[in-house]
Amino acid sequence: MMKEKELSFRPELLNKSLSYCIKEDCSVKRQCLHYLAYDYDKDFVEGYFINPRKVQGNAQCSKFLDNKVQKVGRGFRQALKAVRRGQGNEIKRELMELLNCGRSQFYNYANGAKALTPEQELEIRKSFAKYDVDIEPICDTYEDSYCL
Numbered sequence: 001m002m003k004e005k006e007l008s009f010r011p012e013l014l015n016k017s018l019s020y021c022i023k024e025d026c027s028v029k030r031q032c033l034h035y036l037a038y039d040y041d042k043d044f045v046e047g048y049f050i051n052p053r054k055v056q057g058n059a060q061c062s063k064f065l066d067n068k069v070q071k072v073g074r075g076f077r078q079a080l081k082a083v084r085r086g087q088g089n090e091i092k093r094e095l096m097e098l099l100n101c102g103r104s105q106f107y108n109y110a111n112g113a114k115a116l117t118p119e120q121e122l123e124i125r126k127s128f129a130k131y132d133v134d135i136e137p138i139c140d141t142y143e144d145s146y147c148l
Contacts, residue, residue: 008067008069009036010144010146011036011040011041013069013144013145013146014033014037014146014148015145015148016148017047017048018033018037018065018148019034019048019049020035020037020038020041020044020047020049020050021034021035021038021050021052021063022035022038022049022050022052023035023050023052024052026055026061028061028064031066031067032061032063032064032066033148034050034065036067050063066147067146068146068147069144069146070118070144070146071142071143071145072115072116072117072118072121072142072144072145072147073115073116073137073138073139073140073141073142074112074113074115074116074139074140074141074142075109075110075111075112075139075140076109076116076124076128076138076139076140077110077111077140078135078140079124079128079133079135079138080092080110082128082133083128083131084131084132087131090131091127091131092106094127095109095110095124095127098120098124098127099120099124112139112140112141115143116139117147118147121138121139124138125138
């Protein structure tokens with residue numbers, strides 16, 4: 001019978017490949033995405049592995065990746081439309097600096113092609129508030145995701 005923590009693993013949310021951990025005696029393996037991905041993907045032929053002799057096998061493991069699902073936002077076009085005329089370029093420059101990206105990457109965030117971390121969303125919310133934009137929700141859409 002599966003434990004409750006095992007049931008929380010949602011492989012459909014893995015949007016990129018992970019290195020596998022095969023440390024069987026790890027105390028946190030049922031909460032670590034590296035082990036859960038390995039345990040789930042039984043059909044792999046080859047892959048990247050974390051050397052089990054080099055990891056601690058507990059919550060202080062440097063490779064531990066929590067399987068906590070987060071809500072992430074995508075896009076902020078509606079918020080951009082609410083910015084007063086004449087301030088559009090100013091807030092775009094501020095958001096590009098905040099997201100540490102250039103123009104094309106900025107539009108990937110703005111159009112929802114690239115997800116925002118919860119921390120990025122909070123900072124974006126603060127930036128829009130400086131321009132008197134108080135739209136809820138600030139992002140156009142939200143989805144569940146692992147923070148990889």
